[in-house]
Amino acid sequence: MAGDLQRDDGYDTSALRHHGDVDAEPGLLDFAVNVQGVAPPGWLRERLAATLDGLARYPSATHDEAARAAVARRHGRRPDEVLVLAGSAEGFALLPALRPRLACVVHPGFTEPEAALRGAGVPVTRVHTEEADGHRLRPADVPAEADLVVVGNPTNPTGVLHPASAIRALARPGRVLVVDEAFADALPGEPESLAAAGDVPGLLVLRSLTKTWALAGLRAGYALAAPDLLARLAAPRPQWPVGTIALEAVIACSEPTAVAQAQRAAEGLVAARAGQAAALAAVDGVTVLPGAAPYLLLRLPDGSGERVRGELRAAGVAVRRGDTFPGLCADHLRVAVRPPEQVARLVEALEKALDKVLHEIEVPA
Incomplete structure (x- = not known):
């Protein structure tokens, strides 16, 4: 509705x-x-601890490139389609940089995207899924004039996993489609994920590493999208937005064994x-x-x-x-x-x- x-x-x-x-x-x-667990696994803690001796140096472009390359290999994308973030929440905070005229947020859902958009003065409309309907996503309910749409998959807090076809149906020319996949890696095989879908116009997928790997205190995640869209998203970021330890976490958690x-x-x-x-x-x-x-x-x-x-x-x-x-x-x-x-x-x-x-x-x- x-x-x-x-x-x-x-x-x-x-x-x-x-x-x-x-x-x-x-x-x-x-x-x-x-968050799953009370601390990262031992191998990951050792990997992150090994970076401590380098903290006198600023995070390097080479380290960022390695992180983007690791994520790209993990999802079958190109490195220039990856933006490393200080947690997926940073990606939501950056959404106003895309200058939407009307944002639509699908609810019940994670509230940080709407808070960031409203805080920047962006007009927001809500589309509510219905409990009686199993909180099923109905793409036709999203206003055609919305040029930025946010939806979670699986959705927080309902836990509903929407079919990828329903998410894809939200895409259209001139619209940014933001898919929050913070919990996608907690589902075997990551069903219905669009992380590897480089063919969907305007698609922006946000991923978090903090849930599965017990890294909420570190803030590590990434965005996947076309390079021009990522450039617009990243425009207001400060220099060195992601620290050395978080960059290493992104690399480590994207490797095949992880x-x-x-x-x-x-x-x-x-x-x-x-x-x-x-x-x-x-x-x-x-x-x-x-x-x-x-x-x-x-x-x-x-x-x-x-x-x-x-x-x-x-x-x-x-x-x-x-x-x-x-x-x-x-x-x-x-x-x-x-x-x-x-x-x-x-x-x-x-x-x-x-x-x-x-x-x-x-x-x-």
Whole structure:
């Protein structure tokens, strides 16, 4: 369903700037952030540590070229079709440099692109996918006049994986099509990815390395697009925008052995996700919405979400609130896929929280 045009004038973007790291305070069992693991694997830590002795020197063009070449080999692209970023979030922050006349953001979805566009005074319209329709993307709902469109695949927070054909249907002459593939490498075989699709006009794919490799504190990612589009995107960047350690991370995580390791991890996540979904669906009052990503979107009974979140926090469990995602409400929660022993703790806390909150709703004080 196409959304109404919502311009920037006086718009409060504070909710759009809320992310899971705010929910995951130290000491809480973290289901709010979608990073896998608590630290990078040992081989990657050693690889990054080896760069420390060179930090007295500025990041070099040669190092950047090596990073772009590694990404290009990984996706079957040319090095000039790669832009190394300080995390994919930097790519969203750069979108206003493309000077769109009207941006369209598909929601529910990652909110940082809209926040960046609105903050720069770009008119934004929203297109909402519908829960009753499985949050399926309908390309016809996107206004024809939108010259920049942003969509996630798989989408955060719904976890829905859209067919590549539906994404391709959004492309048209004069339009930049931004596809957020931050979680694409968490799916075995990276189905429906357009990272290698150099034939789609105006396509800009953004990738993150922070989720699979536990590098959220480093900020490492990249963009894939035609060279002229990347040049426009990069125009406002400062000198040396990506540090030496992040450049090395991009190289290391793009090498065949690392890609194979990510594939194995993704295969493990499929089984873990299925088990976690079944355990949560067995909790009375919890609906687990369909998805494929390494997180699950839950819907709780009407009016219970905010209080349940509070009870979970009191029990030492952090989950991602849903009401800061356009199109969702306080009764939606997003939870990361975690090991079974942690899932058991979440299930126990959720059962107790729902029992208490629903009793209070039925029998007001």
